[in-house]
Amino acid sequence: MAADQQTWRRPTAFYNRTVKWLFYIGSVLFVGLLLSRTGVSPGRFWQGILFGIDLVGQMVPPTATETQFNRMMEMLGESVAMSMLATVLGVLISIPFGFLAAENLVPKPVYYLNRSIIMVSRSLHSLIVAIIFVKAFGLGVVAGVLTLSFKTIGYWSKLFAEDLEDIDRGQMEAIEATGGSRLHTIVYGVVPQVIPRAIGLTVYRWDINIRQSTIIGIVGAGGIGTVILAAFDKYQYQYASTILLAIVAVVMVGEAISAITRRRVE
Amino acid sequence: MLRTDNLQKTYESGDEALKGVSLSIEGSEIVSMIGPSGAGKSTFIRCINRLVEPTGGEVYLDETELRALGKRDLRKARRDIGMIFQEFNLVERLTVMENVLSGRLGYVSTWRAFRRNFPSEDIQRAYEILERVGLEDMENKRADELSGGQRQRVGIARAVIQQPKILLVDEPTSSLDPETSHKVLDLLTTVAKEDDIPVLINIHEVELALDYADRIVGLSDGELVWEGGTDELDEHARDIIYRGGESREGTGSAIEEEEAAEDRQEIDRQVPGGG
Amino acid sequence: MATGSLQEWQRYDRRTRIGRYLMILASLIILAISWVSLELDFGYLLSAPANLADLFVRMYPPDWGYTTTIVDPMIQTINIAIVGTIVAVIIAFPVAFLSAKNTTPNKATYVLGKFIISFSRSVNGIIWGLITVIMFGPGALAGMVAVGLRAIGFVAKLLGEEIEEIATGSVEGVRATGAGTFLVFLYGIFPQIKPALVGISIYRWDINVRISTVIGFVGAGGIGVHLFEAIETFAWRTVLLILIAILGVVIVSEALSAYLRAKVR
């Protein structure tokens, strides 16, 4: 009878208990191996931490000369301008990609082709795109705007396509039933349903683009990133911390604007 | 034996939920606390084991005054008080067995509890209790796979495995349908009688209280307004508990009488399946 | 009566419509300012596709011979993501409890928790990389710390939100049995957040893989070091090979992450 039982062990999510312990031990060994292979030693780590504390000491208080400050403001403006332009350009390009990547609206081959493009855009970090575009179009804002636009495609089209796939078929069929063409169906049956969400996505992507616009300058694609890299290279740590604070402020304001706008639209 | 002396609770919001309640529960009696919602029944129960800190008065469990205890001793005292909740309060993602064994957490070391390595007496008792509450072979189910009635049975098992000196039960059936309510109360009272544990049970359905209690106390607006056997709970007593004794004053107009009658119907309607 | 309320409704509608037009107008003005201030050359943008096509011609075919060289840095990239995630989760765990209203000890700890989260989150991973390379010198260690520092805020934020949503009744049920503080945590709280903890960690690991591919641009180890070098030396066929490898790793880790997260309940 069950009542005579004196032991109980919790059922495990693994195949059995041995597998569970092997998994845990294996994981610990694996991470240990990773650390030893990358030449991480406690001594080196500790030294780094100490140096980091020293570095923080050199960063405070944040200060900038007037020339530095002006340059910082100018390049921050450049970042924001890039993010604006790239959002508009990116979304304009993304609209057709979005429609062509909606499984319920287009034939399978078109769907897969566009999904692949979206996947490439999503998988490559903006800095990789930026560094290649810098080689193709030269240093500066053109490469930056194009980078952010390209990254916008992956984000915006994907989510937009998913919205299109979720739309209410009834409204589409109502238009189809009146004898409308495919384009008619899309324009009158689909578009009105997804407009608020498309605006929300755009505003949200703009917020992300601001963040990205502050770093792509590190590889030469314009904006404040260029300045912060130079500050670190020239050991101007107080200036660097000033720029960091300014970036954080801009990012936070962007986030707030984006959040408020989205709440009003949706 | 449990005894409260002039127990008071004023919430930070200013709500005077308990205005000095003195009550004692002895032997293995089942005491039912009835009263309108907001009377302070839950607050009273939760002040006993100090899930809510009382703001005045005393609580005695046998000879110990619980309000005087420090953290450690309070935890020891809680081991002797089994509690059963309206919403079951199980840990949904743990198995039935873990939920039951958590009734022994006051006794085992942290390391053993961490490894789910409970003493074999505890495990044996857990199996026994699961059988008593009708959940044999369910020990490895997760609590969120169970029905409401089954969950409350786990709740009962968790409280009983503590081998408590008293069971505090707060509206055990409010989340259950009428039929299950009766089954759960049958089980609860049987288990308590078998183990010789006194029970204080909050309930707002008067007829259920009458079915299961040995003694009834009435709480109204933070005060104990009535106390007596189940056969003594007449219309008059109900008036005192539920209507602040308005109609007892007897001078009420016809309209007031009518309203009182409507109220009474309202209360009676809560009796499941006509009692 | 009826007409009055109808007018009211129209007026309200007109006001929102004017608001909407103003918003569109403002956006257009800002856009125009952006356009002018960047001094963009329209012709430049139009020639973009051609320039890119030209670049791709130079990239093809990928330099398969280079494959063996990038295996190690590719593994290192994943390592950076794994170790960075582990470090971040370990640090983020207590921070999450500080930042959750229902578990933080007092007002000061709450503010501290929130501050750590927004500090970590508002500095981009690559900028953390600039800083950690100065601290630890170039190499994977700097990458791990950078990835970890950025991830702390992410993990702590999501986990803290999860902690704020736990069922307090369950915690109370365990407390009522006389369990000590730590056991209340272990039985009452931890089981409730465990699936979220696992899910968030895996999700963050997947994001960290992407960051680890570029952290090498500032010298913090991984495949980025090689990609940067190949681009600087115009070794375009090598660049394409590395891009393909990165795409493969990122896509596989995203799929793996989605699969594993679906498995944790």
Ligand SMILES: Nc1ncnc2c1ncn2[C@@H]1O[C@H](COP(=O)(O)OP(=O)(O)O)[C@@H](O)[C@H]1O
């Ligand atoms: N956590 C709390 N904070 C403030 N007031 C409370 C709290 N819990 C209960 N109260 C108040 O205390 C009174 C008694 O509530 P309660 O004990 O839940 O009554 P019952 O269980 O009899 O319905 C009510 O007026 C209620 O609003």
Ligand SMILES: [Mg+2]
């Ligand atoms: Mg109550």
